[in-house]
Every structure is written in C-alpha cells, then in structure tokens.
Amino acid sequence: MPHEPRRERKVVTVLFADLVGFTSRAESLDPEDVDAILRPYHEQLRSELERHGGTVEKFIGDAVMAVFGAPAAHEDDPERAVRAALAIRDAMSEDGRLKVRIAVTTGEALVTLGARPSEGEGMAAGDVVNTAARLQNAAPVNGILVDETTYRATRDVIGYTEAEPVTAKGKAEPVPVWEAKEARSRFGVDVVQAGAPLVGRRRELDLLRDALARAREERSPQLVTLVGVPGIGKSRLVYELSQVVDAEPELIHWRQGRSLPYGEGVTYWALAEMAKAHAGILETDPPEEAERKLAEAVGGLEAEGAARMLESLRPLVGLGGDGEPGGDRAGRFAAWRQFFEAIAEQRPTVLVFEDLHWADDDLLDFVDHLVDWGSGVPLLVACTARPELLERRPGWGGGKPNALTLSISPLSDDDTARLLSGLLERSVMPAETQASLLARAGGNPLYAEQFARLHAETDGEDLPLPENVQGIIAARLDGLPPEEKQLLQDAAVLGKVFWLGAVCAVGSLERHEAEQRLHALERKEFVRRERRSSVGGEDEHAFRHVLVRDVAYNQVPRAARAERHERAAAWIDALGRSED
Numbered sequence: 001m002p003h004e005p006r007r008e009r010k011v012v013t014v015l016f017a018d019l020v021g022f023t024s025r026a027e028s029l030d031p032e033d034v035d036a037i038l039r040p041y042h043e044q045l046r047s048e049l050e051r052h053g054g055t056v057e058k059f060i061g062d063a064v065m066a067v068f069g070a071p072a073a074h075e076d077d078p079e080r081a082v083r084a085a086l087a088i089r090d091a092m093s094e095d096g097r098l099k100v101r102i103a104v105t106t107g108e109a110l111v112t113l114g115a116r117p118s119e120g121e122g123m124a125a126g127d128v129v130n131t132a133a134r135l136q137n138a139a140p141v142n143g144i145l146v147d148e149t150t151y152r153a154t155r156d157v158i159g160y161t162e163a164e165p166v167t168a169k170g171k172a173e174p175v176p177v178w179e180a181k182e183a184r185s186r187f188g189v190d191v192v193q194a195g196a197p198l199v200g201r202r203r204e205l206d207l208l209r210d211a212l213a214r215a216r217e218e219r220s221p222q223l224v225t226l227v228g229v230p231g232i233g234k235s236r237l238v239y240e241l242s243q244v245v246d247a248e249p250e251l252i253h254w255r256q257g258r259s260l261p262y263g264e265g266v267t268y269w270a271l272a273e274m275a276k277a278h279a280g281i282l283e284t285d286p287p288e289e290a291e292r293k294l295a296e297a298v299g300g301l302e303a304e305g306a307a308r309m310l311e312s313l314r315p316l317v318g319l320g321g322d323g324e325p326g327g328d329r330a331g332r333f334a335a336w337r338q339f340f341e342a343i344a345e346q347r348p349t350v351l352v353f354e355d356l357h358w359a360d361d362d363l364l365d366f367v368d369h370l371v372d373w374g375s376g377v378p379l380l381v382a383c384t385a386r387p388e389l390l391e392r393r394p395g396w397g398g399g400k401p402n403a404l405t406l407s408i409s410p411l412s413d414d415d416t417a418r419l420l421s422g423l424l425e426r427s428v429m430p431a432e433t434q435a436s437l438l439a440r441a442g443g444n445p446l447y448a449e450q451f452a453r454l455h456a457e458t459d460g461e462d463l464p465l466p467e468n469v470q471g472i473i474a475a476r477l478d479g480l481p482p483e484e485k486q487l488l489q490d491a492a493v494l495g496k497v498f499w500l501g502a503v504c505a506v507g508s509l510e511r512h513e514a515e516q517r518l519h520a521l522e523r524k525e526f527v528r529r530e531r532r533s534s535v536g537g538e539d540e541h542a543f544r545h546v547l548v549r550d551v552a553y554n555q556v557p558r559a560a561r562a563e564r565h566e567r568a569a570a571w572i573d574a575l576g577r578s579e580d
C-alpha cells in the first residue's frame with residue numbers, strides 16, 4: 001500500500017498573480033517568443049516569492065499561485081506575502097513591458113506535508129485558495145487586493161486604501177477588500193511602541209538600569225539577555241530602557257539592530273544596522289556618499305588601527321561586497337570590537353541586539369567575543385531572545401561575571417487586568433468580560449493587547465483568535481522537531497491539562513520517550529509539570545497557555561482527531577472511573 005501523506009489543518013496566506021492581457025497577445029506570437037517573455041517573468045516571481053519565504057505551488061501559463069505558511073508557518077506570513085506582492089508589482093511597473101494583477105488571502109487550508117509542488121503535487125486545499133483566484137481577477141492593473149483577514153494582520157505595517165467589495169462567484173455576499181499601496185517601513189523596523197501602560201515589569205526594568213549603572217561606574221562591558229516567549233514584553237523593556245537613557249543628563253550612545261528570520265546577506269544584519277546608524281548612512285545613499293560618511297565616522301573616533309577598522313566595516317555596510325564579510329574572522333571580530341570600544345570611549349554606549357534566536361552562529365560568537373574581550377569602557381550589551389536561543393547555546397552568558405540572563409515570566413492576573421483597563425480605557429469592566437479576556441491573554445501582554453483591540457472593534461462579541469497571535473503560536477509549533485510537535489497535538493486532544501499515561505496511549509509512545517519529549521517542551525516553555533496530579537500514579541502536565549493548546553488541536557485533521565479522541569476515551573475508561 002502507498003504511504004498515506006501526512007496532512008495538517010493550517011492557517012495559510014495564498015498569493016495569486018496573473019499577467020494582464022497576455023493571453024490575447026500570445027496568440028500572435030511565436031512559441032519561442034512567448035517562452036522568452038514568460039521564462040524571465042517566472043524566474044523573477046519565483047525569486048521574490050521564495051526570498052520572502054513563500055512556496056510556489058504552481059505556474060499555470062502566465063499565472064502563479066504561491067503559499068505562505070506551508071509546509072511550515074512563520075509568524076508573519078501575511079506580511080511576507082504582501083511584501084512579496086509589492087516587490088512583484090514594483091518590478092513589473094519598473095520594467096514597463098508587462099502588467100500584473102495580484103491578490104492575497106489568508107485562511108484555513110488542509111495542507112499536505114511533504115507535497116512536491118515541482119512534481120505537480122498540490123500542497124494546500126480550501127476556500128482560501130479559491131477566494132484568492134477570484135480576487136485576483138478583480139484586482140486593478142498593477143494593483144494588489146487583499147481580503148479582510150490579511151488586512152487585519154498587516155494594517156500596522158502596510159499602507160492600504162479601502163476598495164469596492166468584490167462580487168465573487170460562489171460567494172453569497174460581496175467580499176470586503178483593500179488595495180495594498182506601500183510598506184510603512186522596510187522589513188525589520190519596528191513600528192513605534194504604542195501607548196499601553198507598562199505593568200508588572202518594574203523589577204526587570206530595575207535590573208536593566210542597574211546593569212547600565214554598573215557599566216558606567218566600573219567602565220566595563222555588561223551583558224544582559226532578556227529571554228521569553230513571543231509577546232511577553234522583551235521589546236517593551238528595551239523601549240523603556242531607551243526612555244531611561246533619554247532622560248539621563250549625560251549623553252549616551254544608543255545603537256540597535258535585529259536579526260532577521262529570512263533574506264539575503266543577513267548574517268551580520270544587526271551589526272550592519274548599528275554601524276550605519278553611527279555613521280549616519282541612509283538606505284538611499286549612493287556608495288560614494290556611504291564611503292565618505294563611514295570614513296568620517298571612523299576618523300572621528302581617533303582610535304588606533306583606524307585603517308583596519310574601516311576596511312572591516314566596509315562590507316558590513318554594503319560597500320565592496322554582498323554584505324557578508326569574508327576573510328580572517330578573528331581579525332574581523334577584533335576590528336569590530338575596537339570600533340565599538342572606541343564609540344564607548346567617547347561616551348557610555350548601549351548596544352541592543354534584538355531577536356538573537358534568529359542570529360547566525362557567527363553573530364552569536366561575535367557578541368560573546370565583544371563581552372569577553374572588551375574592557376575599560378562603559379558598554380551595556382542588551383539582547384532579546386526566545387527560549388530557542390538557550391536550546392542552541394545552553395551556556396549562553398554562563399561563566400561570565402559580567403553577564404545576566406533574565407527569564408521574563410507571564411504577568412499576574414492583577415497586572416493583566418490593569419493592562420486591559422489601560423488598553424480599553426475603562427477602570428471597571430464587567431466581571432464576565434474581564435474573566436474572558438484574562439483567560440485568553442494568559443499573562444502575555446501582546447495577546448492582551450490584541451484581544452483588547454478585537455474586543456473594542458467587535459463590541460465584545462465572540463472573539464476569534466487574532467491573526468498575528470495565531471501566526472506566532474503556529475510558527476513556534478512548526479519550529480519544533482516533528483516528534484515534539486506530534487506530542488503536543490496528542491496532548492491537545494486531552495485538553496489544557498493532560499497526563500503522561502494518556503499522552504502515551506494517544507500517541508502510542510513508550511513512557512521514557514514521552515518523558516524526554518515533555519522535558520524538552522518544558523524547557524522551551526510550551527508546557528509545565530504540575531506538582532500534584534489529579535490521577536494517582538500519573539504525572540500531570542498543563543499547557544502554559546491555552547491558546548497553544550487550541551492552535552495545536554486545530555492543526556489535527558478531523559479524521560485523525562476523532563481517532564485520537566477514541567484512544568483518549570479508552571485510556572480514561574481503563575482508569576475504572578466511569579463517572580469521569
């Protein structure tokens with residue numbers, strides 16, 4: 001018997017693009033001329049789509065369909081898809097010979113894992129695919145239409161204008177659509193922090209203040225790494241530290257960069273951001289202007305080894321290379337360290353490395369080198385990362401007297417309630433509303449903010465899972481080893497609370513295998529082990545957040561879900577407690 005392909009239900013973003021008027025034009029062209037036009041067009045589309053993390057499912061003549069979020073989800077799949085659409089539109093407009101219509105939709109699909117689109121195997125099936133095809137037909141020439149779900153997920157980072165709803169074949173009601181115009185900022189730049197109040201993080205902020213004070217008083221580098229799950233408040237703490245720095249009477253250098261999850265030439269992206277910021281280099285600067293600014297910045301430091309420093313920084317800022325410096329790594333690291341030491345020699349300096357869990361090993365090695373070898377200057381190196389960093393580097397910051405790693409915990413219910421009151425601008429909420437929002441937020445400030453926003457927009461009706469929250473959780477699940485993800489899906493069938501024996505029964509696992517996987521998931525902050533169990537002789541565990549359980553459960557196709565429920569029921573029956 002052929003092996004049954006594994007399928008999952010996933011929220012995906014689908015992009016459809018089609019050339020305008022090409023079919024009628026092709027009728028009068030020689031087949032070789034058609035190929036000469038289509039081949040570079042296909043190559044350009046594939047390049048842009050894959051560069052943004054999409055999977056090209058199929059080319060049908062002059063049309064293309066791509067899927068973002070399958071086989072593996074990213075937390076920002078709708079944003080990636082719309083940015084890819086904008087890049088395709090701009091390339092077509094610049095070329096001038098071809099015109100295109102594009103549509104982007106987001107929704108649930110049944111995804112075949114391991115499908116090979118290059119061999120004609122379909123990857124995603126569902127209404128989201130059909131809707132994208134219908135909207136693409138209605139898109140303006142060289143225009144991009146998106147559905148409501150995509151719009152909601154990306155409206156903070158993409159500029160839109162509302163368009164006329166589309167009457168689509170097979171749809172009972174016209175489909176609300178928006179036309180994507182431009183990205184509000186280039187990828188990797190955060191939107192300015194909203195005005196939500198800071199609650200429940202005073203202790204963590206005090207530790208950051210103390211580390212900065214110590215760096216200044218002792219004139220020695222200090223490393224602080226904030227570790228926590230997405231949305232827990234790492235970036236907010238960095239923002240609050242920047243406010244502390246701004247309020248200081250003494251001028252302090254603040255240089256910030258982040259590691260990106262995808263793209264070309266991103267190994268040292270965070271360092272490049274810092275070097276460009278210090279030299280005042282803009283993205284629009286021509287090479288000769290960037291060269292002049294960099295030389296002036298290095299010359300102004302009046303440091304020894306300025307020539308070597310300048311040479312090592314040139315490829316970092318995109319001069320004379322692809323942004324990926326080569327050559328002697330040890331010499332390069334030493335020159336970069338001396339650059340940052342020279343900056344801190346002039347005045348106290350804070351270097352912020354965001355999203356280190358996405359950093360290449362080379363960048364992690366450099367941060368380690370900077371803190372280990374730097375000396376005699378007031379320098380605070382502040383990093384943010386998810387627990388995955390400590391999986392890759394269990395000894396991160398360990399053994400250094402000048403290093404501190406802070407694990408950011410969920411907010412208490414009282415603090416979350418205060419946050420929700422501030423977000424909704426209500427000092428008192430109905431008890432039922434507050435309890436519902438608290439349960440959904442689970443102590444995560446980002447989740448609280450998203451659910452509060454949804455509550456305000458829908459007048460508190462039944463709240464769906466916000467798209468960006470769903471994306472964050474799905475991406476974390478898809479980033480797990482398959483056997484750990486499978487265990488979470490098995491556990492999700494049992495509910496928010498589950499037992500070791502039940503998981504073994506549902507997933508046909510040996511106890512020692514399940515114990516090892518649960519321990520790994522505990523370290524990654526997906527689950528926790530309870531001190532007491534409600535089932536005698538069985539270890540009890542719980543999902544750290546009910547939304548993780550919900551997303552994992554919803555990924556299981558209905559037939560497989562029913563089968564697992566039967567196994568779970570059989571395990572419960574075997575306990576001999578029929579009243580349960």
